[in-house]
Amino acid sequence: MSLIGNLFFSSIGRKFIMAITGLVLVGFVFGHLVGNLQIFLPPDHINGYAHFLQDLGPALWLVRIVLLVCVALHIWAAVALTLESKAARGPNQYGVHKWLHATWASRAMRWTGVIVFFFILYHLAHFTLGVAGQETFKTQLPEWTMQHDAKELGITLAKKGEVVHDVYSMVFLGFQNPVVSLFYIIATTLLSIHLLHGVESLFQTIGWRNGSWSAFLRKVVTGLCILYFLGNLVIPGAILAGIAKPAEGTAAAKITAGTPVTAPAAHN
Amino acid sequence: MVAETSKNISVTIRVWRQPAADQPGKFVDYPAKDLNPNMSLLEMLDVVNDQLERIGEDPIAFAHDCREGICGTCSLVIDGKPHGPHHGVASCQTYMRSFEDNSIITIEPFRAKSFPIVKDLISDRSAFDAIQQAGGFISIRTGSAQDANATPIPKDIADLAMDAAQCIGCGACVAACKNASAMLFVSAKVSQLGLLPQGQPERDTRVLNMVAKMDELGFGNCTNQYECSAACPKLISHDFIARMNRDYLAASFRTAFKPKPAASGGGGA
Ligand code: HEM
Ligand code: SF4
Ligand code: FES
Numbered sequence: 450m451s452l453i454g455n456l457f458f459s460s461i462g463r464k465f466i467m468a469i470t471g472l473v474l475v476g477f478v479f480g481h482l483v484g485n486l487q488i489f490l491p492p493d494h495i496n497g498y499a500h501f502l503q504d505l506g507p508a509l510w511l512v513r514i515v516l517l518v519c520v521a522l523h524i525w526a527a528v529a530l531t532l533e534s535k536a537a538r539g540p541n542q543y544g545v546h547k548w549l550h551a552t553w554a555s556r557a558m559r560w561t562g563v564i565v566f567f568f569i570l571y572h573l574a575h576f577t578l579g580v581a582g583q584e585t586f587k588t589q590l591p592e593w594t595m596q597h598d599a600k601e602l603g604i605t606l607a608k609k610g611e612v613v614h615d616v617y618s619m620v621f622l623g624f625q626n627p628v629v630s631l632f633y634i635i636a637t638t639l640l641s642i643h644l645l646h647g648v649e650s651l652f653q654t655i656g657w658r659n660g661s662w663s664a665f666l667r668k669v670v671t672g673l674c675i676l677y678f679l680g681n682l683v684i685p686g687a688i689l690a691g692i693a694k695p696a697e698g699t700a701a702a703k704i705t706a707g708t709p710v711t712a713p714a715a716h717n
Numbered sequence: 718m719v720a721e722t723s724k725n726i727s728v729t730i731r732v733w734r735q736p737a738a739d740q741p742g743k744f745v746d747y748p749a750k751d752l753n754p755n756m757s758l759l760e761m762l763d764v765v766n767d768q769l770e771r772i773g774e775d776p777i778a779f780a781h782d783c784r785e786g787i788c789g790t791c792s793l794v795i796d797g798k799p800h801g802p803h804h805g806v807a808s809c810q811t812y813m814r815s816f817e818d819n820s821i822i823t824i825e826p827f828r829a830k831s832f833p834i835v836k837d838l839i840s841d842r843s844a845f846d847a848i849q850q851a852g853g854f855i856s857i858r859t860g861s862a863q864d865a866n867a868t869p870i871p872k873d874i875a876d877l878a879m880d881a882a883q884c885i886g887c888g889a890c891v892a893a894c895k896n897a898s899a900m901l902f903v904s905a906k907v908s909q910l911g912l913l914p915q916g917q918p919e920r921d922t923r924v925l926n927m928v929a930k931m932d933e934l935g936f937g938n939c940t941n942q943y944e945c946s947a948a949c950p951k952l953i954s955h956d957f958i959a960r961m962n963r964d965y966l967a968a969s970f971r972t973a974f975k976p977k978p979a980a981s982g983g984g985g986a
Contacts, residue, residue, distance in 0.1 A: 452973035460898075460938045461928055461965045530938040534896030537937030539830035544733070544744055545823045547797035549893060551942035558940065650941040656963025659956040 460530070461654075467526040468651035470519040475648060477516055478640070479673075482680045485620075489687075492617035492696050497599025497607035499616040520569065527562060555646040561639040568636035575623065582629065585622035587614040590700045591710050618701035621688055625705070630685035637681035645674045725751045726818040730765065732777055733825045738833055738841075744823070747777075754814035758801065759784060759791065761813055762824075778837035784809040786950060789885030792892070793838055794825040799889035799948040807887065807950040827892035831899075831935045842888045844934045845902060849886075851930035852923035853906045855915050868914050881909035883951040890945035890953075896937030901945035903931050904961035905953045911964060921968035928965055 456462040487494040502509060548556070571581060579586030593615040599606040607613055624630045648670045652658035658666060687693035695701035700710050727750040735742025749765050756764075759781050766776035782790040791808040795801035801811040816822055824838060832840040870878075883905075890901035907924050910916030916923070939958060946955040 452969050455925070455965075455969040459928060459965075460900075460932050460936075461962055462969070464938060464962070465966055534898070534937035534940070537830050537897040537935055538895065539828055539897065541742070541828050541834075543794060543797065543828060544731070544825055545794075545797035549798060549944050549947035551895075551944055555940065555942045646941075653941045653955075653959045654962055656959045656961075656966065658959050660954060 460533075463526045463530055464654045466522055467530070468654040470523040470526070471647055471651055473515070473519045474523065475644065479677065482677065485684055486680060488617065488620050488684055489693060491596075492593060492615070492699050493596050493599050493607075495617050495620070496593045496613050496615060497595060498601065500611070500613040501599075501604070501606035503614070520566075524562075524566065527559070531559060552646060554642050555650070557639075557642060558646055561643040565636060565640050565643060568632070568640075571632070572636075575629070576619065582623055582626070585619055587616055587619045590615045590618050590622075593617065593699070615700050618695065618699050618704075620684075621693075621695045621699075621701035622704060624685040624688035627689060630689040633685045634682055638678060641674045641678035641681070644677065645670065648673065724754065724818075726754050726813060726816070727751055728761075728813070728816055728819065729821045730761075731821055731823045732838070734777070734837055735826075735834055736775075736836065738835060742834065742837075746821075752813050754812070756813050757784070757809060758793075758795070758811045758813065759809050778835075778839050780839045781809055786810040787885060789887030789950075792827040792840060792842065792888055794827060794892060796823050799827060799892040800887075800950050804947070805950060805952045807885075810950075827888050829888075829891045829897035829936070831897065832888060832891060840888075842886075844936070845886050845888060845899070847934060848899065848903060848927055848930045849906060852919065852925075852927040853910070855910055855919060857915065870913060874912055878909055878912040880954065881905045881912065881957055884909070884949075884953050885951055887950060889948045889950060891936065893944040893948035894937065894939075895942070895944065896940060898939045898945070899931050899934075899936040900939040900958045900961070901949060901953055901955060903927050904955075904957035907961050907964065908957045920964070921972055924961060924964045924968050925972065928961075 454462075456466060484498055485495075487498060505512075554561075574580040575582050579588060583589065592612045595607050595609050595611045595613060598609050624633070649658070649666060652666060695705060703710050727748070729746050730749055731744050731746050733742055734745045747765050747769075749761055752761055752764065759779070762777060762779055769776050780790045780792055782788040784791070786807040786809060789807070791800075793800065793808040795808065795811065800806060800808045802815050803811060826834050826838045826840045827842070828834070828840070831844045832842050834840050881904075884902060886902065888902070891897050891899050907927055910923065911920050941955075941958075943955045946953060
């Protein structure tokens with residue numbers, strides 16, 4: 450078979466595709482979390498950061514397309530491999546079956562994956578497209594005027610006085626809804642569990658895991674997944690519990706206090 | 718393992734009976750009474766079969782050969798685990814003292830689409846032979862034996878190749894895997910030769926062809942849960958699977974970008 454044939458149509462090739470796309474997505478979700486944790490800093494941070502991303506234009510689309518292709522390939526490989534494996538097991542099930550070694554996280558991969566998929570759809574509808582939770586979508590809120598220059602890693606994200614979308618308020622208002630927050634918490638918990646097996650598994654798939662360091666790898670992966678879980682828990686958790694309060698003067702603070710906010714200026 | 722003991726035990730065996738490949742099967746209970754606890758599980762089946770034959774019933778068909786854990790023929794799933802309760806022990810080396818008095822022991826054949834049941838507890842594992850024939854060999858002139866030290870091999874490499882060569886081709890890895898994947902078996906066979914100098918000339922074609930054959934025969938896909946190595950009577954490590962994955966991917970890339978000799982249609986243009 451050709452290289453493409455080996456990668457897309459052999460058992461090991463498809464696993465490799467699942468591992469590489471999984472790795473790209475892992476890189477994305479960790480970066481995304483770090484970006485999102487800026488919600489606990491003054492509004493200039495996350496608003497400047499969101500403005501910077503929006504302003505990337507074609508580069509933003511390139512990243513989006515790469516991510517979408519990764520999600521599509523990952524799911525395609527997962528479904529194709531799963532169907533083949535189900536067929537390979539054959540029609541006759543064992544009368545008695547014992548699990549010998551498999552971890553619970555590994556046994557939940559298929560349904561944690563499926564729920565994460567529905568979560569991704571909802572998440573895009575919620576914060577990217579504004580189809581769900583429309584009244585608190587960023588285009589419906591008054592815009593935010595940058596109080597200071599927003600700078601990160603030496604890059605200027607937005608300048609003082611620039612008028613940008615108020616992502617800060619959108620997130621605060623969105624997570625004041627217990628149903629929304631709970632769904633985010635459940636879905637990111639399941640994603641953490643998906644990664645508990647997935648990240649370790651991808652090293653085996655690529656061929657970089659062996660007995661001499663597998664115990665260490667397991668600890669690193671477990672630690673990362675716990676951090677990922679906590680990071681994602683604290684954003685909706687702290688907002689819902691009222692531990693984190695929106696900063697003075699933001700639309701979120703006004704709406705929370707019951708003050709009407711001015712209608713948004715016409716915007717692109 | 719339970720110590721040698723002299724108190725006789727009685728058990729009920731719940732056995733998969735299936736008259737032929739194309740007929741439905743079912744579990745049937747048989748009493749096995751007053752057994753010497755130091756008899757093997759297969760000897761217990763011999764005793765039960767003796768009794769069945771005496772009353773004119775069809776004896777339970779089961780596969781066995783060496784009865785000393787080296788041939789890989791005794792393919793039984795015992796109480797939900799291929800090869801029974803012990804770690805690194807084949808069915809034929811499992812003794813009645815490992816079971817409780819008056820217990821029910823469920824005995825089934827290895828199951829997988831690629832291991833069709835022939836009769837009762839016997840499944841056809843010739844798919845493994847087909848995988849071996851696709852690359853589990855080295856092509857050399859035999860002739861007179863070489864000097865033993867003509868090809869030096871580092872001790873750790875030789876040991877690792879020997880670990881892989883422990884595989885007896887029993888199929889327990891497939892039987893235990895929720896995906897009926899043959900990766901542990903194939904990785905052992907690929908590594909056993911691929912680690913050694915004599916295996917190098919065919920290293921890439923071996924792994925590519927054996928994996929292609931494995932896929933073609935309908936074995937499932939590994940999900941890295943390691944049920945296989947936990948069931949393996951020879952304790953073949955799933956590290957060999959990681960090694961084979963690496964070998965397969967490298968061979969795929971190498972083969973795609975390797976210049977082809979003119980004789981096979983490649984060369985100058
Ligand atoms: C979108 C819906 C998703 C589905 C349906 C899905 C499904 C799956 C399935 C079935 C597996 C194979 C499990 C196994 O081998 O036992 C898997 C593996 C994996 N998934 Fe996902 N997943 C999804 C999303 C994600 C996301 C968002 C990430 C990363 C943030 C991710 C990272 C991984 C990784 C790293 C692996 C391991 C690949 C390997 O075994 O080598 N998955 N996924
Ligand atoms: S790897 Fe182990 S379980 Fe699989 S065929 Fe070889 S000896 Fe049997
Ligand atoms: S009969 Fe040969 S290994 Fe069991």
